[in-house]
Amino acid sequence: xxxxxxxxxxxARRLTIADDxxxxxxxxxxxxxxxxxxxxxxxxxxxxxxxxxxVVLPQTVDQVANVLKYCKEQGIKVVPRGAGTSLxxxxxxxxxxxxxxxxxxxxxxxxxxxxxxxxxxxGVTNLAITKAVEExxxxxAPDPSSQIACTIGxxxxxxxxxxxxxxxxxxxxNVLGLEMVTIDGEILRIGGKxxxxxxxxxxxxxxxxxxxxxxxxxxxxxxxxxxxxxRALLIGFPSSEAGGNCVAQVIASGIxxxxxxxxxxxxxxxxxxxxxxxxxxxxxxxxIVELDGPEAEVDHLxxxxxxxxxxxxxxSLRISQSEEERAMFWAGRKAAFxxxxxxxxxxxxxxxxxxxxxxxxxxxxxxxxxxxYGLGVANVFHAGDGNLHPxxxxxxxxxxxxxxxxxxxxxxxxxxxxxxGVLTGEHGVGVEKRDLMPTMFTEDDLKQQMRVKxxxxxxxxxxxxxxxxxxxxxxxxxxxxxxKGQLPFPDIPRF
Amino acid sequence: MTETFRPETxxxxxxxxxxANSELLPLEVIGGGTKRGLGRPVQTAHTLDLSxxxxxxxxxxxxxxxxxxxxTPLAEIETLLAENHQQLAFEPPDLxxxxxxxxxxxxxxxxxxxxxxxxxxxDGAARDHFLGFDAVSGRGMAVKSGGRVMKNVxxxxxxxxxxxxxxxxxxxxxxxxxxxxxxxxARTILVRNVDAAQGVKAxxxxxxxxFEVSGAAWLPASIAARSQIDYVQQVxxxxxxLRVEGFGPSVDYRCQKLRALLAPFGETEELHSHNxxxxxxxxxxxxxxxxxxxxxxxxxxxxxxxxxxxxxxxxHLKEGVAYLDAAGGLIWLATQSPKHGAHEPIRDAIAxxxxxxxxxxxxxxxxxxxxxxxxxxxxxLAALSQRLKDSFDPNRVLNPGRMTEGL
Ligand SMILES: Cc1cc2nc3c(=O)[nH]c(=O)nc-3n(C[C@H](O)[C@H](O)[C@H](O)COP(=O)(O)OP(=O)(O)OC[C@H]3O[C@@H](n4cnc5c(N)ncnc54)[C@H](O)[C@@H]3O)c2cc1C
Numbered sequence: 067x068x069x070x071x072x073x074x075x076x077x078a079r080r081l082t083i084a085d086d087x088x089x090x091x092x093x094x095x096x097x098x099x100x101x102x103x104x105x106x107x108x109x110x111x112x113x114x115x116x117x118x119x120x121v122v123l124p125q126t127v128d129q130v131a132n133v134l135k136y137c138k139e140q141g142i143k144v145v146p147r148g149a150g151t152s153l154x155x156x157x158x159x160x161x162x163x164x165x166x167x168x169x170x171x172x173x174x175x176x177x178x179x180x181x182x183x184x185x186x187x188x189g190v191t192n193l194a195i196t197k198a199v200e201e202x203x204x205x206x207a208p209d210p211s212s213q214i215a216c217t218i219g220x221x222x223x224x225x226x227x228x229x230x231x232x233x234x235x236x237x238x239x240n241v242l243g244l245e246m247v248t249i250d251g252e253i254l255r256i257g258g259k260x261x262x263x264x265x266x267x268x269x270x271x272x273x274x275x276x277x278x279x280x281x282x283x284x285x286x287x288x289x290x291x292x293x294x295x296x297r298a299l300l301i302g303f304p305s306s307e308a309g310g311n312c313v314a315q316v317i318a319s320g321i322x323x324x325x326x327x328x329x330x331x332x333x334x335x336x337x338x339x340x341x342x343x344x345x346x347x348x349x350x351x352x353x354i355v356e357l358d359g360p361e362a363e364v365d366h367l368x369x370x371x372x373x374x375x376x377x378x379x380x381x382s383l384r385i386s387q388s389e390e391e392r393a394m395f396w397a398g399r400k401a402a403f404x405x406x407x408x409x410x411x412x413x414x415x416x417x418x419x420x421x422x423x424x425x426x427x428x429x430x431x432x433x434x435x436x437x438x439y440g441l442g443v444a445n446v447f448h449a450g451d452g453n454l455h456p457x458x459x460x461x462x463x464x465x466x467x468x469x470x471x472x473x474x475x476x477x478x479x480x481x482x483x484x485x486x487g488v489l490t491g492e493h494g495v496g497v498e499k500r501d502l503m504p505t506m507f508t509e510d511d512l513k514q515q516m517r518v519k520x521x522x523x524x525x526x527x528x529x530x531x532x533x534x535x536x537x538x539x540x541x542x543x544x545x546x547x548x549x550k551g552q553l554p555f556p557d558i559p560r561f
Numbered sequence: 562m563t564e565t566f567r568p569e570t571x572x573x574x575x576x577x578x579x580x581a582n583s584e585l586l587p588l589e590v591i592g593g594g595t596k597r598g599l600g601r602p603v604q605t606a607h608t609l610d611l612s613x614x615x616x617x618x619x620x621x622x623x624x625x626x627x628x629x630x631x632x633t634p635l636a637e638i639e640t641l642l643a644e645n646h647q648q649l650a651f652e653p654p655d656l657x658x659x660x661x662x663x664x665x666x667x668x669x670x671x672x673x674x675x676x677x678x679x680x681x682x683x684d685g686a687a688r689d690h691f692l693g694f695d696a697v698s699g700r701g702m703a704v705k706s707g708g709r710v711m712k713n714v715x716x717x718x719x720x721x722x723x724x725x726x727x728x729x730x731x732x733x734x735x736x737x738x739x740x741x742x743x744x745x746x747a748r749t750i751l752v753r754n755v756d757a758a759q760g761v762k763a764x765x766x767x768x769x770x771x772f773e774v775s776g777a778a779w780l781p782a783s784i785a786a787r788s789q790i791d792y793v794q795q796v797x798x799x800x801x802x803l804r805v806e807g808f809g810p811s812v813d814y815r816c817q818k819l820r821a822l823l824a825p826f827g828e829t830e831e832l833h834s835h836n837x838x839x840x841x842x843x844x845x846x847x848x849x850x851x852x853x854x855x856x857x858x859x860x861x862x863x864x865x866x867x868x869x870x871x872x873x874x875x876x877h878l879k880e881g882v883a884y885l886d887a888a889g890g891l892i893w894l895a896t897q898s899p900k901h902g903a904h905e906p907i908r909d910a911i912a913x914x915x916x917x918x919x920x921x922x923x924x925x926x927x928x929x930x931x932x933x934x935x936x937x938x939x940x941x942l943a944a945l946s947q948r949l950k951d952s953f954d955p956n957r958v959l960n961p962g963r964m965t966e967g968l
Contacts, residue, residue: 180765180866181890203771225714232711238718239689252941259864260917261890262675262686262725264935265964266946270688270721274714294771318623320646320742359773360818363811419710421624451711452624491712499715506715507705514704515717517952521945533716546582546700546955553583556576561565561610 067114067155067497069531072162076142077119083142084120087164090132095170097121106147106165110212111155111498113414113468118145118159123167127245127253127283130166134281135251137164143527144249146277148189148220151212153415154496156224156276156532163530166281168219174198175284181259182289183242188219188282192226195287204289207234210492211400219282225274227492229325229356229399232450234290236492238273243286246272246279249523258286271518276494277529279522293358296324297368300395301375302349302382306330307426309351313449314422315374316355321367324358326450327399330429333406333444333457337398340405345398346382353449354395402446403457410442410459414471418482419491422452431481432456439474441467453491454482480505495533503535512536517543565608571695571703571734577609578732579701581958590728590960592632595657595666596674600727600963601934602926609959611669614734619709622647626692626709628737631669638668642740650741651687652678652841658851659858659923669733675725678845679776679804682768682887688724690739696723696731699954709737722949728960729968730953744806748816749776749832749840751793752801752823757781758869760801761889763826765865767803768888770822772815776804776841777888784849784884790836801826804841844886847893847922856880856895857902857924863917865889874910878903904932935964 076083084098097103098120107115119142124130137144143163150157159165171187177199178184184206186195192213195206209228210216216226222244227236234240243257256272257263272279303309309328316323329337329352338345345352353375357367368385375383386392398405406413420428429445436443442459456478460471479489479499483506489499503512512534519526520540530537566588568574581588588609591597612632619628622645629638635653642648653676655665677686684690693707706719723730752763760779767774779801780793788794803823805815820829832840843849850858863871868889875881880897896903902924911917918936921929938946943965950957950968962968 178864179769181864182765182768203769225718227712235685235689236712238721239685248941248945254942254945256942258916260862261681261887262677262688262862264675264725264862264918264920265938265942266730266949267675267688267721267725268942268945270718270724273721274718291769291771314623317625317742320745322742359807360771360811360814362814363808366808366810419712421621421626421710423621423624448712453712486708487710488708488713489715491710492714494714495716503716508703510702511704511706512716514698514702514953515706515719518717518719518722518949521948521952544951544955548579548582548701550583550585553576553580556566556573556580558573558576559567559569559613561567 069160070537072160076162080119086136087120087122087133090136091122091124091129095123095125106150106159106167109150109152109155109157111153111158111496113462114155114158114497116159116161118165119162121165121167123170125170127247130247130281130283131251131253133166134247134249137527138249138251138525141525141527143530145529146281148217149191149215151216152220152224152494152496153417154490154494154498156494156496158497160531168217171283178259179204183259183286184289185284185286186218188285189217192216192218192221199289200292203292205292206287207240207290208237211403218285218287222273222282222285223275223277224492224494229327229448231448232326233322233324238270240288241269241273241285242288244269244272244282245284247281247283249527276496276533278519278533279528295361295364296356296358296392297364298354298356298386298392298395299368299371299375300384301353301355301380302346303351303353304349304379304381306351306429308378309353310422310425312353312375312378315378316371319370319374321370323355323450325354325356327354328352328447328449329399329402330445332442333402333446336405336409336444337402340408341398341401343394343398349381354399399446406444406457406459411461411463414458414460414475416454416456416458416475416478417490417493418479418487419451419453420482420485420487424485428454428481428485432478435474435477439470441471441474452487476502497532500533501535513538513543520544563606565610567610567613569613571697574697574732574734575701575703578697578699578958582701582956585956587958587961590732592667592669593634593664595660595662595664596670598660598662598923599674601929603960603963609732611732617641619737625711625740626737627740628709628735629668630735631667631733633668635665635668635671646743647740648743649690649738650680650684651690652680652845653687654678654845654847656846659847668736672724672736673726673728679778679841679886682777682890683773683775684741688721691720691724692737692739693720694723694733695735696733698731699956699959704731707737711739727963729950729963730959732959746809746812747804747806747834747837748812749802749804749837750816750819750823751796751830751832752827753796753830754798754827755801756799757872757885759826760799761865761869761885763801763823764803764888766822767819772805772819773807774803775806776802778802778844779885779889781882781884783882787849789843790832790839792830792832792836793840802840804837849884850893850895856897857899857928858922859894859907859919860922861892861894861907861911861917861919863890863892863911864915867914867917868892871910871914874913875906878906902928902932908936933965
């Protein structure tokens with residue numbers, strides 16, 4: 067993966083720049099020491115590492131604004147970072163760029179139950195929001211598996227989802243407002259406690275923009291009342307096809323479960339060996355269907371799902387009878403990544419989305435690819451919304467194996483696009499899928515996206531090298547190639 | 562001479578927009594033309610009629626996805642979905658009576674204006690259901706974003722940009738939206754005799770419990786008295802209303818719980834399927850202000866708890882009347898021939914109450930030309946919006962001035 071050529075002159079000025087930054091962020095907030103910088107050299111995509119030029123840990127919005135203004139004036143690149151759990155290398159540092167760590171923005175500023183929202187700083191972890199309100203019967207709905215560690219700022223940047231996204235939506239559906247700082251050091255407030263700020267939907271644009279458009283300094287999230295009951299079914303199927311059919315029929319019957327997750331045989335075995343959740347040994351696909359709501363509803367729907375599953379030849383079916391049992395059903399699924407991690411020195415987590423009915427085809431192709439590359443693959447799957455997480459197992463110490471794993475991953479993602487899906491459902495493009503963008507988008511599509519970037523950051527200083535495979539200068543992108551009087555009157559139907 | 566271009570293919574659409582660029586002659590973009598009364602009046606020499614891009618070309622109920630041309634009539638889509646017990650869950654309003662036009666319009670129109678109904682509070686707005694598009698930008702370039710799957714973070718979410726952009730960025734040729742099941746049963750609980758302040762409290766109490774309330778409105782006595790539903794007509798007081806939808810046993814249970822919870826606020830009553838549907842359709846379509854009069858109609862979006870204060874701050878408006886949706890977060894307000902459309906007092910009241918925005922939804926073209934129809938943005942945000950417009954449409958050939966001057 068090629069990153070933009072580092073600017074040697076900037077690297078040579080490291081100490082001067084650090085001094086300048088210390089004037090803007092007093093105290094311990096500016097890190098130049100090499101060992102300390104190394105702590106930030108990668109994120110959740112550990113195959114890539116680069117120690118940043120300098121780490122800056124601001125504590126106030128004004129500090130963020132001053133740092134960005136300084137960087138703009140000096141032409142220094144900036145990579146924002148939350149907790150560094152990105153799986154796409156979104157927070158991968160640049161040798162000639164400062165890493166702007168938002169970890170000190172860790173306060174819940176306001177909880178407003180009457181308006182069902184909370185204002186939080188971007189460094190607050192996803193789970194901490196729910197923890198702050200759960201005693202009062204509320205929660206924040208999007209729940210990525212990394213929720214203990216990942217920050218709401220990172221969630222906003224990646225538009226993160228979780229196992230409950232089918233029913234409750236992704237980050238973008240659960241955020242009401244943002245405060246952000248542009249690379250010019252301007253502090254903007256978008257949205258608030260009201261719905262649907264009008265004008266162009268900058269809130270919607272910012273969410274999922276991977277730290278390329280601005281630095282988020284405050285987030286107003288929507289809070290939901292906790293459902294009265296949650297119960298889950300654990301269902302084994304003889305084939306992934308049968309499992310997929312079950313998902314389709316549940317949805318076709320008008321049920322939108324709180325969560326609907328599927329695992330294939332290798333993932334089931336890995337999870338079971340690790341967690342001993344009691345997963346059945348005799349099935350090829352395991353489905354967890356969680357229903358939530360009032361008890362009367364949950365009981366009613368559990369029964370409907372049971373009938374559908376049995377009609378499709380489920381080989382085993384359990385219904386959680388207690389909170390402990392429900393937690394146990396989930397324990398294996400939630401630990402699937404580390405469980406696969408035990409089987410293999412390294413694993414590479416993919417994130418394509420497909421139309422659900424393509425699942426059997428995609429899984430069988432994946433089995434062929436696995437043979438071709440000689441690398442194992444285990445699949446966990448947000449089945450309700452078609453989001454696949456194939457985990458490719460490899461050993462980075464074997465020469466060439468990382469490259470093989472990456473090629474395998476690319477093949478999977480290309481297949482996802484081919485069958486009508488997309489490269490990434492929730493982890494973001496980052497550096498990881500950057501060079502695959504042309505499989506989904508034309509050059510003109512990508513240029514339009516880059517023009518949007520130019521509206522925020524014309525010098526391309528915020529998180530460069532991510533998302534876009536090729537960088538163009540904004541002046542070139544902005545130019546129109548049609549000139550006055552050049553075109554004939556269009557020969558199309560008129561009235 | 563003014564011409565209406567009606568391209569039938571993407572290539573022809575590109576030709577039309579490219580030509581407009583080469584002549585620097587702007588185009589008014591229309592699908593069905595039913596939303597012309599929304600936003601600022603557009604005065605262009607030529608019209609770009611997208612009505613040829615019509616028809617459903619993808620519908621997979623068990624995948625919860627529908628794809629169609631922007632000019633597909635909303636009514637056609639709603640009928641098709643209803644056959645499969647599905648719906649556009651954001652409950653697009655039919656503003657034809659309010660805006661005095663023939664039909665409820667097209668899918669493209671609803672998306673381009675980001676319109677949603679009472680279910681907004683539970684299931685989101687049009688923006689939350691818009692999965693992807695094919696379009697031709699103001700530069701005359703084919704662009705697409707998003708797709709047909711529910712979960713997608715590949716590149717910037719340009720669907721969000723187009724939704725609510727009133728055709729000022731690109732002309733869409735195809736869109737995909739998420740569709741959802743219709744609840745088997747719907748019930749509405751009425752709480753009598755609650756003024757706006759008490760009403761908003763009652764609505765919050767309902768929403769803050771585990772009842773999945775999918776509509777939360779408050780009507781003043783004057784509006785309730787003119788309801789088409791006998792029960793509502795007879796309450797003879799202000800009334801709060803909460804809707805629950807879903808599976809039969811669940812709806813019964815939640816209604817019972819909600820009534821117990823809300824009893825301290827006032828006497829409660831239950832509307833069943835048909836009446837419940839009629840009630841929310843009226844809230845959605847702004848029926849209380851559809852009478853054939855010339856009052857101007859505003860839509861205010863605020864923090865729900867701010868609503869009662871704003872209502873009293875605006876009580877001096879001539880023949881002013883207002884009702885609340887979205888638990889108070891949405892104020893529909895009508896007033897008689899106010900000075901400058903009353904935009905100043907309305908926007909002052911919102912600012913005093915902590916922020917939000919106000920949109921003029923119905924008003925004569927002269928008024929829509931003279932005052933900001935949409936909430937004016939602070940300088941830096943307005944400048945950013947201009948740069949975003951430049952990124953799609955630097956020569957301002959698509960619907961220029963529809964949202965604000967120069968946009
Ligand atoms: C074990 C594991 C499980 C995971 N499970 C899920 C899952 O279920 N669902 C899911 O969606 N993701 C999942 N992820 C991915 C990851 O946790 C999410 O993408 C998360 O949102 C990243 O948050 P972070 O705070 O770690 O951000 P970082 O990794 O630090 O940064 C991510 C991106 O956000 C930008 N950014 C961070 N903070 C800001 C800010 N304040 N302003 C502007 N830009 C900013 C960065 O520049 C970068 O581009 C998982 C990761 C791991 C390691």
